[in-house]
Structure formats: structure tokens, C-alpha cells
Amino acid sequence: MRLVGLTGGIASGKSTVSNLFISEGVPVVDADVVARDVVKKGTGGSKKVVKAFGNDILLENGEIDRARLGHIVFTDPAKRQLLNRLLAPYISSGIFWEVFKLWIKGSKVIILDIPLLFETKMDQQTSPVIVVWVDPETQIKRLMARDGIPEEQAKNKINAQMALDQKKTKANIVIDNSGTIEETRLQFQKVLNQISRPLTWKEYALSRDGIFLLLTSAVVGVLAVRKNLP
């Protein structure tokens, strides 16, 4: 099974690219969806967040007021770190569970759409890592339009993450989503071909599965030889 990392900046187009993967039948685990599930009313995640941030962040129906919590954490780095620290274990086990279910179903390639892939070091579990890049002017325009927020708020959200240009330098594959959706689709097709081909022997040998297989074979081999020794 191959876990492919998909990341980028806020509103750079990760969901847009994820949807292209889904339309080609490649399953995607979306960390934002997992992050929403783990703070639903009554969950352990929700209780932790309310304990740390107070009842003020709750809506009348008992669900977390995401806009309000977002406003707090996107303007205060210490509060953001606190929220990240509280939710990280729930989010990573949620992602693990989604991957496990897909693995049981026999999925050979799974896309992990994780906005904070590098920040949480989850890039170490994925290969290759795809970064969806967009030029800064387009990013801010799309973010303001999508979330209906003013420029200052959009900048706060962008600055809450590792700089997109830095993410680009860490990528194995970059999709430039500054142009039209059609231009992105063309780049996507090439990436799809790239990740759908089987691993070469060298890639397999260097992958964790390959190393595991090699070590297991070595141990089994040694045990078998020792058993037959006089």
C-alpha cells in the first residue's frame, strides 16, 4: 500500500486536487474532515477543547462554534499551539483508522490530504509528497472570496502555517494551481500516472514495506538455519 501525502497552503487547492483523485477512484483521507469529527458534540476531543477554551466557544446546540474558535486560534499563536496539541492525538488516530479501513478494503494507493503535513511531521509516513502551490496574490484572493473574510483575516490564516514556498521546497511533486482548473487537471493527470505505476525494485527495497520484508526474511532465514544446525 502506498500512502501519498497531499498538502499545501490554506485555500491553495488541496480539496480541488483531492476531488480529482476521488473522481479517478483513488481514495482520499481528508484530515480536515477527521478534525471536524473528533470535536463533534459529546466526543473526548470536544470536552478537551471546551475545558481549555471555555463554554464561550459553544453554540446553543452544544456544538463547537468553529468560526469563533477559528478567530481565537488564527490570531493567537499560543492558543493555536494549545488547540493543535490537544487535538493532535485524536486527529492522528482518526487518520490511522480511516487508512486502516481502506487498507482492509484492499486500496493500493491512498491520498492523505493533510494541511499540516510538514508541521506535524506526517510527511515522514508518506511518499511521494505532493504540494499544491498557488501564487500569493491568487491565494489571498481565493481565500477572501471562499470564506467571505477581509484581507487582514485572510493574512492571519495564511500566516498560521509554514510558508507555502517553504512547503514547495520540501515537495517531491508540485502542482501549480495558480491558473485555471483545466491547467491543474492536466498537471494532475501526469501525477496520477506517476503514482499509479508499480514501484520499481529499488523504490520497493527502500520503502518501509521493503525493509520490513527484508528484515523478516533475514530473521526467518537465520532461525531456519539455526534449527537445522547440529
Ligand SMILES: CC(C)(COP(=O)(O)OP(=O)(O)OC[C@H]1O[C@@H](n2cnc3c(N)ncnc32)[C@H](O)[C@@H]1O)[C@@H](O)C(=O)NCCC(=O)NCCS
Ligand atoms: C480552527 C478551526 C476550528 C477552524 O474551523 P473552520 O471550519 O473555520 O476551518 P476548517 O477546519 O475547514 O479548516 C480550514 C483550513 O484552515 C487551516 N487550519 C486548520 N487548523 C489549522 C491550524 N491549527 N493551524 C494552521 N492552519 C489550520 C487548514 O488549511 C484547513 O484546511 C479548525 O480548523 C480546527 O479545529 N483546527 C484544529 C485542528 C487542525 O489542526 N486541523 C488541521 C488538520 S491537519
Ligand SMILES: Nc1ncnc2c1ncn2[C@@H]1O[C@H](COP(=O)(O)OP(=O)(O)OP(=O)(O)O)[C@@H](O)[C@H]1O
Ligand atoms: N484553479 C482554480 N481556479 C479558480 N478557483 C479555484 C481553483 N482552485 C481552487 N479554486 C477555488 O479556491 C478556493 C480554495 O480551494 P480549495 O478549497 O480546493 O483549497 P484548500 O487548499 O482545500 O483549502 P483549505 O486549506 O481551506 O482546506 C475554493 O473556493 C475553490 O473553488
